[in-house]
Amino acid sequence: MGSQKKSLSELLAELSQRQQIFSEKAQMTPEKIRQILEARARELRTSGPQDDVGELLEILEFTLGQERYAFPLRWVSEVCRIGEVTEIPGIPAFVKGIVNIRSRIYSVVDLVKFLSLPANLDEDSATDDCLLLILTSQEMEFAVKIDRLEGVRLVPLKHLQTSLPTLSEVQAEYFKGVTADHLILLDAEKLLTDKKIVIQ
Amino acid sequence: MKFLSNSLLKKLMLLFFGVVVIPVAALSWLSSQYARDSLRQASFASLEAINEIKKQQVLGYLESLKVDSKLLASSRDVKQTYGLLRQYYMDGGEQGDGTFYVEGEIYQDIHDRIGSFFKDYMATYNFRDLFIICREHGHVMYSVRRGADLGSNLESGPYKESGLAHIWAQVSESGKFGVVDFSDYVPIGQAAAFIGTPILGEEGDVKAILAIMLDGSRLDRIVGSHTGMGDSGESYLVGSDFLMRSNSRFNQQALLQQKVATSASQKALTGSVGVETVFDYRGVEVLSAYSQLGLNEKFGFGFEWAILSEIDTVEAFAPMAVLVSNIQGLGAVLLLVSLFLVFLSARSIVLPLKLLMAKVRLMADGDLTVTVPHTDRNDEVGDLVNAFNRMAGMLHEQTSEVISGAATIAATIAELSATTSELAASSTQSSSSVTEIAATVEEIRQTSHLSHEKAEQVAGLAEQVMLRAESGRNETAKSLAGMDQIKVDVAAIAEGIIHLSEHNQNIGEIIETVSSFADQSNMLSVNASIEAAKAGEHGKGFAVVALEVKALADQSKAATTQVRRLLGDIQKATSSAVMATERGGKAVDKGVDQSEKAGIEIDTMADMSRESADASVQIVASSQQQLVGMDQVAQAMESIKSASQQNVEGARQIESAIADLDRVGQRLQQLSAGLKV
Numbered sequence: 001m002g003s004q005k006k007s008l009s010e011l012l013a014e015l016s017q018r019q020q021i022f023s024e025k026a027q028m029t030p031e032k033i034r035q036i037l038e039a040r041a042r043e044l045r046t047s048g049p050q051d052d053v054g055e056l057l058e059i060l061e062f063t064l065g066q067e068r069y070a071f072p073l074r075w076v077s078e079v080c081r082i083g084e085v086t087e088i089p090g091i092p093a094f095v096k097g098i099v100n101i102r103s104r105i106y107s108v109v110d111l112v113k114f115l116s117l118p119a120n121l122d123e124d125s126a127t128d129d130c131l132l133l134i135l136t137s138q139e140m141e142f143a144v145k146i147d148r149l150e151g152v153r154l155v156p157l158k159h160l161q162t163s164l165p166t167l168s169e170v171q172a173e174y175f176k177g178v179t180a181d182h183l184i185l186l187d188a189e190k191l192l193t194d195k196k197i198v199i200q
Numbered sequence: 201m202k203f204l205s206n207s208l209l210k211k212l213m214l215l216f217f218g219v220v221v222i223p224v225a226a227l228s229w230l231s232s233q234y235a236r237d238s239l240r241q242a243s244f245a246s247l248e249a250i251n252e253i254k255k256q257q258v259l260g261y262l263e264s265l266k267v268d269s270k271l272l273a274s275s276r277d278v279k280q281t282y283g284l285l286r287q288y289y290m291d292g293g294e295q296g297d298g299t300f301y302v303e304g305e306i307y308q309d310i311h312d313r314i315g316s317f318f319k320d321y322m323a324t325y326n327f328r329d330l331f332i333i334c335r336e337h338g339h340v341m342y343s344v345r346r347g348a349d350l351g352s353n354l355e356s357g358p359y360k361e362s363g364l365a366h367i368w369a370q371v372s373e374s375g376k377f378g379v380v381d382f383s384d385y386v387p388i389g390q391a392a393a394f395i396g397t398p399i400l401g402e403e404g405d406v407k408a409i410l411a412i413m414l415d416g417s418r419l420d421r422i423v424g425s426h427t428g429m430g431d432s433g434e435s436y437l438v439g440s441d442f443l444m445r446s447n448s449r450f451n452q453q454a455l456l457q458q459k460v461a462t463s464a465s466q467k468a469l470t471g472s473v474g475v476e477t478v479f480d481y482r483g484v485e486v487l488s489a490y491s492q493l494g495l496n497e498k499f500g501f502g503f504e505w506a507i508l509s510e511i512d513t514v515e516a517f518a519p520m521a522v523l524v525s526n527i528q529g530l531g532a533v534l535l536l537v538s539l540f541l542v543f544l545s546a547r548s549i550v551l552p553l554k555l556l557m558a559k560v561r562l563m564a565d566g567d568l569t570v571t572v573p574h575t576d577r578n579d580e581v582g583d584l585v586n587a588f589n590r591m592a593g594m595l596h597e598q599t600s601e602v603i604s605g606a607a608t609i610a611a612t613i614a615e616l617s618a619t620t621s622e623l624a625a626s627s628t629q630s631s632s633s634v635t636e637i638a639a640t641v642e643e644i645r646q647t648s649h650l651s652h653e654k655a656e657q658v659a660g661l662a663e664q665v666m667l668r669a670e671s672g673r674n675e676t677a678k679s680l681a682g683m684d685q686i687k688v689d690v691a692a693i694a695e696g697i698i699h700l701s702e703h704n705q706n707i708g709e710i711i712e713t714v715s716s717f718a719d720q721s722n723m724l725s726v727n728a729s730i731e732a733a734k735a736g737e738h739g740k741g742f743a744v745v746a747l748e749v750k751a752l753a754d755q756s757k758a759a760t761t762q763v764r765r766l767l768g769d770i771q772k773a774t775s776s777a778v779m780a781t782e783r784g785g786k787a788v789d790k791g792v793d794q795s796e797k798a799g800i801e802i803d804t805m806a807d808m809s810r811e812s813a814d815a816s817v818q819i820v821a822s823s824q825q826q827l828v829g830m831d832q833v834a835q836a837m838e839s840i841k842s843a844s845q846q847n848v849e850g851a852r853q854i855e856s857a858i859a860d861l862d863r864v865g866q867r868l869q870q871l872s873a874g875l876k877v
Contacts, residue, residue: 040755041748058743060726061657073733131723151722152729152743196574200300 061150075188077136106143137192216542228527244475244517247489251509273397273410285341300339302351329413349387367396381503432512464488468506486510603872610865624851631844638837645830652823664811669806676799683792694781715760721753
């Protein structure tokens with residue numbers, strides 16, 4: 001108290017003032033909320049890319065370990081959160097187990113192990129409550145475990161850098177490109193058609 | 201008395217004479233009295249002793265008579281004699297007229313045969329006669345001397361009233377030993393006493409009586425011996441008829457003749473024992489010791505005797521007359537010698553006194569040069585003469601000094617006179633000084649009035665200070681109470697803050713939920729985008745909505761992050777508020793402590809201010825007293841002033857008194873001129 005420059009009475013006055021403001025804010029009318037939302041939508045609409053950037057690719061961005069990755073949205077059928085992955089014996093290490101989503105069984109692929117990506121520091125926490133992407137093609141569908149979901153965004157294809165000399169053979173096989181903001185785009189189609197993943 | 205009053209010599213002689221004569225006379229009278237008493241007591245003591253001894257001798261004699269007669273009566277000789285006489289009686293010894301026939305040859309023969317035994321017995325015991333009398337008839341059957349009574353019948357004969365007849369009757373009746381007192385016995389023509397003892401037969405019955413006749417001779421020998429009793433001492437026996445039972449030293453025929461009716465004999469016969477001075481049967485004054493023999497008590501005799509021992513008073517007190525005459529002779533000699541000595545000593549006192557008197561008369565006339573020749577006497581007279589010499593010398597010396605002193609006094613008085621004048625002047629001066637002092641004292645008095653007023657003001661102020669201190673004490677108590685309230689409030693604040701912290705936590709949880717909602721919204725928007733992509737061209741609008749949902753989710757996420765940060769800030773603020781509250785609580789405790797200390801200080805201050813109020817009250821009182829004292833000093837100064845004026849007056853009076861003294865001194869000088877020194 002003593003260290004404050006303001007006197008107690010001043011503090012009390014300020015407190016009551018704030019309380020008043022707070023109570024005013026708390027009583028927000030629905031139309032006011034709507035106004036705010038509309039203003040926000042307008043802002044969003046105007047902030048989108050106006051200039052012609054060529055062909056745009058819709059991707060789903062996510063985080064795995066320390067890095068951000070993305071899949072083209074075309075191959076993702078669903079994102080969901082699953083309580084537990086059932087582990088199965090006698091399968092390759094990159095398969096974490098199987099899950100049941102709406103009466104369909106999916107195998108869960110751990111891309112970190114499959115692509116030898118930099119490992120997450122806290123790997124075990126993923127077992128409790130994990131976020132899954134489900135990749136789907138005509139022939140194949142499986143779940144990929146991700147750490148955090150970032151969202152859907154549009155990426156201009158011409159800005160995509162398609163080759164990196166530092167990648168290994170395996171990595172290069174599934175690597176599609178890197179955006180300007182260091183987002184790594186993986187090739188979902190190749191993963192879906194890859195024979196290595198198919199183990200049955 | 202006039203011839204006594206003018207001569208000391210005569211007075212002294214008379215005094216000394218009286219001093220010698222009176223003790224001599226008193227001593228001689230006292231010693232004669234004492235001697236008389238001693239002599240009387242000594243004589244009485246010896247008489248008592250003699251009387252007692254003779255009494256025992258008489259009693260012893262009677263006792264031996266009793267024993268001997270009994271022995272005799274029971275002896276075989278007596279029994280045989282009685283047997284012979286009885287036989288003679290049975291053979292016709294009784295005559296017709298009742299007497300015993302004692303004339304015939306037969307009786308003569310019997311008497312001769314008995315004869316010698318009783319004669320020897322009678323001679324040995326010095327009896328007058330011895331009889332055997334028949335109990336039954338009263339016949340005098342046997343008599344040693346064969347007097348006229350032999351053969352007579354005691355019952356009917358001429359001697360039936362005699363002592364012998366009485367003893368026969370007494371013993372016959374009682375059957376025991378008996379005695380009959382002296383009485384005149386006709387057959388022998390003189391007084392005789394009889395002793396009777398029964399002669400017993402075989403069956404113990406009384407057959408006859410053995411009678412012994414006694415005259416007074418034997419008792420006379422016992423009683424009448426007057427060895428150690430001087431020329432007039434004697435002892436004698438008296439019967440209950442007051443007739444003598446023994447012969448007297450002065451009367452050889454006193455037995456049953458001489459009557460002794462003195463008070464001593466009367467007392468003795470009533471059983472008393474004692475000594476007394478009486479006039480005896482001769483009409484002479486004697487010292488008499490008397491006693492009863494106690495015959496009746498001791499032997500059961502039917503009569504009583506007294507024994508008396510006496511000596512003439514004249515003989516008993518003879519040594520006293522010698523003493524008195526000796527004392528008188530010695531007294532006369534003492535008187536003469538003392539008269540001579542008295543004359544000498546009185547003269548030795550009176551002569552020096554006369555000499556002194558003449559000298560004193562000279563001194564009275566004013567001649568102080570007289571002296572008396574020195575004397576070597578060591579007694580009071582010598583001391584007086586020498587003291588007179590010293591006195592005369594002292595007087596001479598002192599008077600000389602007085603005279604010279606008188607001269608000195610005269611000179612001194614002259615000086616005094618001058619001094620007194622100076623004194624008068626200086627007392628006038630001091631009087632004026634005193635007046636000035638009185639003025640100064642008045643000023644001081646005014647000042648002390650002022651200081652007293654100030655002291656009263658101070659006292660009032662002290663009172664107010666005390667009241668203030670009291671209210672300060674009350675305020676301190678109130679502030680203490682306020683501090684307590686603050687303590688409670690601070691505690692409430694702390695509680696409130698903790699409450700706030702809990703709410704914070706709740707908010708944090710809610711924010712967590714909101715965050716997860718945002719995540720889920722994001723996921724939903726992704727799925728919606730996917731679905732929109734699947735729908736192709738028709739899903740374009742839906743994709744926009746999905747994008748918007750995503751943006752909303754991102755904003756929510758950002759908002760939650762912001763809220764979380766804010767919550768962290770609030771948590772920090774709360775912690776610091778809690779700590780501040782804690783500090784506040786401690787500060788309040790400290791404040792309470794300080795307030796208590798301040799309260800104590802204020803209490804002390806209140807006490808001190810009360811003390812100072814008291815002290816100021818005392819100061820007021822003492823300044824009041826000082827004021828009063830100053831008034832008194834002022835009054836005293838007034839008194840001193842008037843006293844100093846009186847001093848001036850007094851100095852003048854002293855001056856006149858000195859003048860009087862001067863006259864007295866001159867008079868003294870005149871007087872000393874008349875003395876010869």
